[in-house]
Amino acid sequence: xxxIKNLSKKFQTAEGTVYALKDISLNVKKGDIYGIIGMxxxxxxxxxxxxxxxxxxxxxxxxxxGKDIGVLPESKLRExxxxxxxxxxxxxxxxxxxxxxxxxFPLELAGVKKKEAREYAMELLKTVGLPDKANAYPAQxxxxxxxxxxxxxxxxTNPKVLLCDEATSALxxxxxxSILRLIKDINKKLGITxxxxxxxxxxxxxVCNNVAILDEGRVVEDGPVxxxxxxxxxxxxxxLVFPSGERKEAKHA
Amino acid sequence: xxxxxxxxxxxxxxxxxIQNEFPLAIWETVYVTISATAVAxxxxxxxxxxxxxxxxxxxxxxxxxxxxxxxxxINLLRSIPFLILMILAFPLTRLIVGxxxxxVASIVPLVIAAFPFVARLVEGSLRELNPxxxxxxxxxxxSPLQIITKxxxxxxxxxxxxxxxIAITTILGYSAMSGIIGGGGLGKIAINYGYYRYKYLVMLVxxxxxxALVQIFQSAGTKGAVKSDKRLKQTV
Numbered sequence: 001x002x003x004i005k006n007l008s009k010k011f012q013t014a015e016g017t018v019y020a021l022k023d024i025s026l027n028v029k030k031g032d033i034y035g036i037i038g039m040x041x042x043x044x045x046x047x048x049x050x051x052x053x054x055x056x057x058x059x060x061x062x063x064x065x066g067k068d069i070g071v072l073p074e075s076k077l078r079e080x081x082x083x084x085x086x087x088x089x090x091x092x093x094x095x096x097x098x099x100x101x102x103x104x105f106p107l108e109l110a111g112v113k114k115k116e117a118r119e120y121a122m123e124l125l126k127t128v129g130l131p132d133k134a135n136a137y138p139a140q141x142x143x144x145x146x147x148x149x150x151x152x153x154x155x156x157t158n159p160k161v162l163l164c165d166e167a168t169s170a171l172x173x174x175x176x177x178s179i180l181r182l183i184k185d186i187n188k189k190l191g192i193t194x195x196x197x198x199x200x201x202x203x204x205x206x207v208c209n210n211v212a213i214l215d216e217g218r219v220v221e222d223g224p225v226x227x228x229x230x231x232x233x234x235x236x237x238x239x240l241v242f243p244s245g246e247r248k249e250a251k252h253a
Numbered sequence: 254x255x256x257x258x259x260x261x262x263x264x265x266x267x268x269x270x271i272q273n274e275f276p277l278a279i280w281e282t283v284y285v286t287i288s289a290t291a292v293a294x295x296x297x298x299x300x301x302x303x304x305x306x307x308x309x310x311x312x313x314x315x316x317x318x319x320x321x322x323x324x325x326x327i328n329l330l331r332s333i334p335f336l337i338l339m340i341l342a343f344p345l346t347r348l349i350v351g352x353x354x355x356x357v358a359s360i361v362p363l364v365i366a367a368f369p370f371v372a373r374l375v376e377g378s379l380r381e382l383n384p385x386x387x388x389x390x391x392x393x394x395x396s397p398l399q400i401i402t403k404x405x406x407x408x409x410x411x412x413x414x415x416x417x418x419i420a421i422t423t424i425l426g427y428s429a430m431s432g433i434i435g436g437g438g439l440g441k442i443a444i445n446y447g448y449y450r451y452k453y454l455v456m457l458v459x460x461x462x463x464x465a466l467v468q469i470f471q472s473a474g475t476k477g478a479v480k481s482d483k484r485l486k487q488t489v
Contacts, residue, residue, distance in 0.1 A: 078395070081394035
């Protein structure tokens with residue numbers, strides 16, 4: 001479904017060239033829930049933005065269903081982005097539009113008729129469990145509810161891939177779990193491939209089938225979640241799985 | 254001094270002037286202010302959008318040379334004192350209106366003075382917008398034009414109403430100044446009676462009315478900005 005090959009991204013800063021991503025290769029299968037985990041500054045957000053070309057890679061390719069999207073012109077990219085949608089840490093809803101109109105927004109961009117868009121948006125509100133919030137404004141909702149609206153918005157164009165950029169990092173543990181259940185549900189019911197970017201181990205353990213560990217712009221380890229987490233081989237992997245000292249105790253026990 | 258200003262004759266005369274000249278003067282001031290602001294917004298708003306969207310890292314980068322000319326032109330017009338700008342604008346005013354004196358003629362220099370100001374105010378407003386929201390729109394496949402018309406401007410409406418209120422009150426002040434070169438309105442009355450003919454009471458009344466107008470515009474604008482802002486929690 002998604003194939004990333006030898007992807008690198010460098011930024012020019014005042015201090016010189018900084019490599020955010022170095023030679024990344026990943027393979028995400030159709031219908032998978034794939035986690036990309038790493039500490040802050042590991043390059044996760046840059047990586048996920050390369051998957052929908054919000055960031056242009058410096059080198060390497062991103063293939064979606066076998067199609068190299070790096071060579072597409074802007075207008076074609078916009079069509080791809082309807083198939084590869086995204087949710088964010090801070091939800092990024094339009095604050096001056098009510099929930100229904102927020103969900104209609106991507107349909108409006110795609111030129112779908114208003115009435116059709118509204119009907120579908122109402123349906124999506126039910127899917128995310130907030131059928132009574134059509135006329136509420138985002139500021140009137142809790143964080144978890146806002147993220148549900150953002151998920152409904154991301155589903156409006158019937159995407160094949162959902163990218164989650166730290167989607168639960170601003171939420172409390174209970175809300176996080178309910179959002180993760182919703183994502184799992186969507187994955188199962190609609191067959192949408194999900195990529196989850198996070199720094200939280202628990203998120204990956206909860207929903208992901210496969211995981212890649214990102215450290216300083218490199219994939220240091222990847223594979224099935226259970227295999228990677230039960231026996232991390234890389235330094236960064238061990239740091240994530242056994243934060244400060246825990247590992248020593250585990251050894252003695 | 255005070256006794257002279259408030260002497261019975263002065264009061265009587267002032268009342269006569271209030272009855273005969275003020276209604277038209279108020280109307281002229283309001284008319285000039287609102288029409289000059291409206292035209293200044295029509296010209297200044299697109300320029301303000303360009304200043305933000307047309308930047309190198311903006312959503313619709315424009316040629317660097319064009320952006321430089323735009324910036325320099327705006328700064329240049331902003332730095333000329335209004336009194337001098339009115340005189341410099343005479344040829345253009347004559348071209349558009351046919352004369353350089355009178356109420357309608359004073360709209361031209363007002364617009365020239367105000368549109369660069371409006372452009373900068375709009376620029377400031379749009380820059381306040383959370384860039385993540387623009388990114389989210391891009392991630393949904395929005396084109397640059399769609400981002401401008403469906404995200405940047407609608408999301409900035411409360412702030413835009415606030416800055417347009419600043420613009421209208423500033424232009425009201427400028428419009429009073431145009432009384433010096435033959436523009437009509439409360440400014441003309443204040444200058445003609447107060448400055449040239451030492452009828453201070455008339456001037457005071459004119460100034461009081463200008464203050465009242467600013468208050469009215471400002472409260473209406475503030476109310477509009479607050480009411481339009483859906484970020485403030487209010488019951489539906």
